[in-house]
Amino acid sequence: MSFIKVLILKFSSLRTQTMASSDKTINTDVPEKDVFAIHFLQSLSNLTTQNPFNSPDTTNYRARKIKKAAYVSMAKAAGGSSRLWSRALLGRAAKENNKIVRFARRKRKVTWKISSKRRSDQRAPEATDRLRNLVPGGGTMETSKLMEETAHYIKCLSMQVKVMQCLVDGLSPK
Amino acid sequence: MNSSSLLTPSSSSSPHLQSPATFDHDDFLHHIFSSTPWPSSVLDEAPPPTPDCAGAIPGFHHHDVDSRNQITMIPLSHNHPNDALFNGFSAGSLPFHLPQGSGGQAQTQSQATASTTTGGTTAPTQTKPKVRARRGQATDPHSIAERLRRERIAERMKSLQELVPNGNKTDKASMLDEIIDYVKFLQLQVKVLSMSRLGGAASVSSQISEDAGGSHENTSSSGENQTTAAAKMTEHQVAKLMEEDMGSAMQYLQGKGLCLMPISLATTISTATCASSRGLPLSPNLSTTTTIANGNGSSLVAVKDAPTVSKP
Numbered sequence: 001m002s003f004i005k006v007l008i009l010k011f012s013s014l015r016t017q018t019m020a021s022s023d024k025t026i027n028t029d030v031p032e033k034d035v036f037a038i039h040f041l042q043s044l045s046n047l048t049t050q051n052p053f054n055s056p057d058t059t060n061y062r063a064r065k066i067k068k069a070a071y072v073s074m075a076k077a078a079g080g081s082s083r084l085w086s087r088a089l090l091g092r093a094a095k096e097n098n099k100i101v102r103f104a105r106r107k108r109k110v111t112w113k114i115s116s117k118r119r120s121d122q123r124a125p126e127a128t129d130r131l132r133n134l135v136p137g138g139g140t141m142e143t144s145k146l147m148e149e150t151a152h153y154i155k156c157l158s159m160q161v162k163v164m165q166c167l168v169d170g171l172s173p174k
Numbered sequence: 175m176n177s178s179s180l181l182t183p184s185s186s187s188s189p190h191l192q193s194p195a196t197f198d199h200d201d202f203l204h205h206i207f208s209s210t211p212w213p214s215s216v217l218d219e220a221p222p223p224t225p226d227c228a229g230a231i232p233g234f235h236h237h238d239v240d241s242r243n244q245i246t247m248i249p250l251s252h253n254h255p256n257d258a259l260f261n262g263f264s265a266g267s268l269p270f271h272l273p274q275g276s277g278g279q280a281q282t283q284s285q286a287t288a289s290t291t292t293g294g295t296t297a298p299t300q301t302k303p304k305v306r307a308r309r310g311q312a313t314d315p316h317s318i319a320e321r322l323r324r325e326r327i328a329e330r331m332k333s334l335q336e337l338v339p340n341g342n343k344t345d346k347a348s349m350l351d352e353i354i355d356y357v358k359f360l361q362l363q364v365k366v367l368s369m370s371r372l373g374g375a376a377s378v379s380s381q382i383s384e385d386a387g388g389s390h391e392n393t394s395s396s397g398e399n400q401t402t403a404a405a406k407m408t409e410h411q412v413a414k415l416m417e418e419d420m421g422s423a424m425q426y427l428q429g430k431g432l433c434l435m436p437i438s439l440a441t442t443i444s445t446a447t448c449a450s451s452r453g454l455p456l457s458p459n460l461s462t463t464t465t466i467a468n469g470n471g472s473s474l475v476a477v478k479d480a481p482t483v484s485k486p
Contacts, residue, residue, distance in 0.1 A: 060425060063369040070368050127350035134357045144323065147330030150353065154337050157360040164367040 030155040039073040078156040088137025
C-alpha cells in the first residue's frame with residue numbers, strides 16, 4: 001500500500017488552493033482533493049478485489065462499475081449525507097445493489113413552496129427541468145435549492161475529474 | 175397638478191378616497207379602484223412595522239414625503255382590510271425599490287410600515303398593521319414571495335456564474351444552458367476517464383495492493399510489454415469483431431486503450447511526435463501500433479491513445 005501513499009502524497013503536492021466559498025450566505029464548501037483521492041482509491045481497490053479483471057469482453061461492464069465507484073466515492077467524500085444530491089446518488093447506487101440505505105432525516109425547515117403551476121408554466125423542457133434531470137436528486141426541489149445543489153455538484157465533479165486525471169497520469173507508464 | 179402632493183389623512187368627510195382633488199391622474203385612480211383587494215394578513219417577509227407609526231401617521235407622512243418627494247398612497251376602503259393595491263404605478267418621481275440589503279432598511283421601515291385605511295386614520299383602533307403599497311411595488315403576499323424567490327434564484331445564479339467557465343452571459347436562459355452543458359461535460363469526463371486507462375490503472379493498483387507476483391491482465395497499462403503473440407491475438411480479435419460489427423470492434427479496442435486510424439494519419443502523427451520532445455498533449459502515444467488489413471483495401475492502424483480530455 002505504500003504506492004497508494006505515494007500517490008496521495010503526490011496529490012497533496014499538486015493541491016490547488018482551497019475552493020473557498022465565495023458566497024457568504026450560501027455555503028458550498030468542498031473538501032480537499034486528497035479526501036476525494038482516498039475515497040476513490042479505496043473504492044477502486046474494493047472493486048478489484050471483488051472480481052478480478054480477466055476477460056476483455058467485459059470492458060464495458062468494468063467501465064460502468066468504475067464509473068459507479070467514482071460517483072459513489074465522490075458522494076461519500078463530499079459529505080455523505082449533508083447534501084441532497086449525494087444522498088440521492090448513494091440511494092440510487094444502493095438500489096442497484098439491492099441494498100436498502102437509510103439516511104437520518106434532517107429536520108427541514110418549512111420553506112414556502114410556490115407552486116409554479118400557478119402560472120402558465122407548461123413550456124417545453126425548460127432549462128431548469130433539464131438541470132433537474134442532470135443533477136441527481138433534483139426531481140423534487142425548489143429552483144433555488146436546485147441551484148445550490150448544482151453549484152456544489154459542479155465543484156465536486158470538477159474535483160473528482162482532477163483526481164482521476166492525476167491518477168491516470170500517475171499510473172500510466174511512460 | 176400636484177405630483178408630490180401628500181395624501182394627508184385628514185379627517186375629512188370623504189370616507190373613501192382621501193387623495194386630494196388635485197390629482198389629475200385619472201388612470202391612477204382607475205388603477206386603485208380596479209385592483210384586487212388585499213387580505214389583511216401581514217406579510218412575514220415585509221419588515222416589521224414600527225409600533226408607533228400606526229398612530230403617528232400624520233406626522234410620518236409629512237416627514238416622508240417631504241424628504242423623498244414621492245407619492246405615498248393610502249389604501250382606500252375604510253374600516254376593513256381591503257386595501258387596494260396597484261402594480262407598476264409610476265408618476266414620474268423616483269421609483270422606490272425594495273431594498274436588498276440593510277442599506278435601505280431604514281427607508282423601508284419608515285415607508286412600508288403600518289398603513290391604515292382611510293377610516294383607520296380617523297379611527298386608530300386598527301389592530302392589524304398592513305403594509306402600505308409602495309409605488310411600483312405590490313404588497314400582495316404572493317407577489318412579494320415571488321419576488322423573494324426570484325431574488326434567491328438570481329443570487330444563486332450569480333454564484334454559479336463564477337463556477338462555470340465562460341460564464342459571462344448576462345441572459346439567464348443562456349447562462350442556464352451554459353451550466354447544463356458544463357455539467358454534462360463534467361459527467362462525460364468522468365465517464366471517459368473511468369473507461370479508458372483507469373481499467374488498466376485499477377488492475378495495476380490491485381496488483382500492488384495485493385502484492386501479487388502473478389500478472390493480472392494489464393491490458394492498457396502495459397501495452398508496450400505486450401509480446402508479439404499478444405499483439406497478434408488482439409489483431410485477430412479485432413479483425414473478427416470488425417466483420418460482425420464495427421461498433422463492438424471499436425469498443426473492444428477502446429477498452430484496451432487503442433483506437434483505429436488510417437495509416438496515413440498515423441504516420442504523419444508519428445513523425446510529428448518523434449520530432450517534438452514529448453509530443454503534444456493530445457497526440458496518441460504510439461507505443462503499440464498494429465496494422466490490421468481491412469477488407470476493402472485500406473489499412474488501419476491501432477494506436478494507443480492517451481486519454482487527456484481538456485475543455486477547449
